[in-house]
Amino acid sequence: MLDQLNTLKEKALRELNAFTEVMQLAEWHKQYLSKKGELTQFLKQLGQLSAEERPIVGQAANEVKQSLKEFFDARQQSLQEEKLNQALADDEIDVSLPGRLYQRGRLHISTQMLRKINEIFSQMGFQIYDAPEVESDEYNFQLLNIPAYHPARDMWDTFWINDQVVLRTHTSPGQIRAMKEYHPNPIRVILPGKVYRYEQITPRSEHQFYQVEGLTVGHNIKMTDLIGVMTEFAHKLYGPARKIRIRGSYFPFTEPSIEIDMDCILCSGKGCRVCKYTNWLEVGGAGMVHPVVLRNGGYDPKEWSGFAFGLGVERPAMLKHGINDIRSFYGNDLDFIQQF
């Protein structure tokens, strides 16, 4: 019977080693190690043996059973590993590689500044008004008191879509749209958005940048209201120590027109390259809305008055973060962008 037992063991191991699929193992287990399996059947015959033979064959049968179990476990593990290695070798996707970490997105530095400016003016009661980036000559120039062939057009050379359609050179055409929409009610809006200019690109000038326009129309609105709003804006953006200065200027759509400057936050009055040793930095253009523009928007200038301003967005961001070249904003340099 011991021979029979050895033959059974050898046959079982031969079959076990020949398997190539993990699925085949279950069948093998059933055939040899289950209650109805060949080894159990073999053990049932022990009763026919003599009292001397029985313990010897019984012990041998139990050893064979134990060793078949161990071979089974080992084969199962090695087959699984073989399968995994094969899958890794065959497949282009290495499932054992750790996944790639997704980088967290962030807002572009211009968007951050734009939102900050929006927030400051919202707190002062300004509504946000959206106006188109592609404008007509009429809105971008004519209704803003800049007729065809007026020399002031040279201040805002732009990209023409055709003879009558332009990429807006400033956010000011939105003033007319807001007036036409809100007439005859008072207005207090800001108009943020992108503007385009046929511009020589320099460390301070891009051909595409953001502006935030402001417009108020009401009764008895005065220049002092404009200066108050601009001072509050500078304090909220750069801190309460900032000083504002105004200079006379010229814009066809405001009268009088001013340029608003702020004392240099980088050198605090000592003089540096950024403020060109003048101690002052330009914040934006502004003025009282020109009577012609009020009339073009539907408001009678004898009854209504208002102020308007136009601020850059990139330049204040440059000041806040000490950036010395505006071209970095849209240069697709991730190392730059990820700093903010």
Ligand code: FA5
């Ligand atoms: C204007 O665009 C007027 N529409 C502003 C205005 C509105 C005046 C309402 C009166 C009433 P200006 O061209 O100066 O003005 O531009 C305003 C601001 O835009 C500048 O102070 C500057 O911050 C920003 N800016 C102008 N040109 C560029 C440029 N090429 N690159 C980046 N920022 C610019």
